[in-house]
Amino acid sequence: MISRRFLLSFPIFLTVYLLQEGFVTQLRLPAGGLSLMLVFTFAWASMSTPEIGALTGFGAGLMMDLSPTTPGPLGQWTLVMILVSFVISFLSYGDDHVRANPLNIVFLVIGGVVGAQISFAIFGLLLGQQLGSALQVLFICAGTAFWSGVVTPLLLPIISRLHAAVFGTVSRI
C-alpha cells in the first residue's frame, strides 16, 4: 500500500524537479534563491506519516543528488532529506495543534529548509567540501528561508490537494 502510494507521488516530484532545474534556477533570484524541491518535500512530509516522510525525503534527496550542479557526493542530499523529512513528519503528523493552523506548516517548512541546508553544510564540511565563509552560508540560509516563506503559503493549497489525491482526503488541510 505504502509503496503504491509512494510510486504514485513519483510523477509529481519529477515534475517539481524539472520545474526546479528548468525554470526556478533560471530566475537567479538573489540571496540564495528558492528551492522548490525542498519546499515541496517538507510540505508533503508535514502531511505524511514518518515512514512516508522518510521515503519522500529519500526520493527527493536522490533526485537532488542527481542534479549535476550538486557539489557533494551522491547520497549527501539523500541522507539530509531523509532525516529532515522524518523529523518534520514526526513533529506534525498526528498532532492536531500543528495541523490545525497552516501557518504552523509554513514555519515547519521554513525551519526544515534552514535545517536541511545547515545539515548539508555540516556533512559537506565533514566530507572536506569548501563552502565559503560562515557568514556567506548564513546569508544563503536566510535568503532561502525568506523565499521559502514567500512561496510556501502559495503552494500549500496545491500540495495539500495533490497529497489528498494520492493518500486520501484525511490528510487534506
Add this chain to the structure above:
Amino acid sequence: MRYGGDNRGRLLLIALIVTSLFLITLDLRGVQVIDGIRTATQTALTPVQKAGSWVVSPFRNFLSDITHLGRTRNQIEKLKADNDVLRQKLLSRKVADAELKQLKSVLNLAGNGGFKIVSAKVISQGSSTSFAQTITIDAGTSSGIRSNMTVISGFGLVGVVKVSYANSAVVQLASDPSFRVGARIAGSQQIGILSGQGTRKAVLQLLDNTQDIKVGDAILARGSNNGRPFVPGVPIGEVTAVDNSAGAITQTADVKFYSNFATLGVVSVVVGAPATDPRDALVPAKPVPTPIPTVTVTATPSPTASSQG
C-alpha cells in the same frame, strides 16, 4: 499524541539512512556508475533547461533590472560619459588624419615643384559679409611668411598671402572675386588671366585666340618675378567649358579649381621659389577610369538536342 512509527517504520528509516551512506561511500570511492547517472541526468535535463531559459529570460531580465536599478543607472551614466570621451577622441583623430593627408599631399606637390614651403594650419575662415574670401593661417612673419607669397594645398593653388602678422597671416583665396593670376595652359603654353568668381569656378581669359582650348586642359600658374606673388608651375584647375562666341576678341573658358576651399585644413606658403621652372611637371594625373567587366553569354547548341531533332 505524536505518531513516532512502529518497528517496521524504524527499520525503514535505518534502511534508508544506510542506503544513503552506501551511496555516499560509492561516490567517494569513484564508482563510474554514479558519474554515468549524473551525466545521463544532465543530458535529459538539457532540453528542459533550454526551454526554461527561453521562457524565463524576459522575467529574469525584468527582475535583474529591478534589483540592479541603481547600479544600472550609474553604469549607464558612466558608459555615456565614456562614450562622449571616445567620440571626442575619434573626432580629433579623424581631424588629425585629414590634416595629415592634406599635409602629405602638399609636401608631395612642393617636393615635386622644388618649392621651399612653410606649412600652416587654417585657423579661421574669413567672414564673407564683405564679399571677400579669405582664410587665416597660424604662421606669420616669425616663420618667414611675408605678403604676396603663393599659398598652395596638396591639389594646387589656394591663394596668396595678403597680410602677414607675427604669428598669423591672412590669405586671399583664389576664388575671391578680386583675385587675379597669370595662367597658362599645360601643353599648348597659351597664356591668359584667371580671375576668381566667388565660387570654386573661375574664368580664364586667353590673350591669344588663334589656338584652340579644350575641355579638360590643365591650367597652371605662369609665375611672377622672383616667385612673388606667384611661383611658376603651380596647378590651378581644369577647363570645364569653353566660350567660342563668334566675333569675340578673346577666348574665355570656365575653370574649376583643383583645390576645394571649403575643406582646407593645412596649407603651405611657398617661401622660396624653385631654381628652375617646373613647367608641366606638376599637372595632376588624369584619373584612370575603372574598367567595368562585361560578361558575354554565348548559347552553345547541345549535341544531344540536335541528335534528337
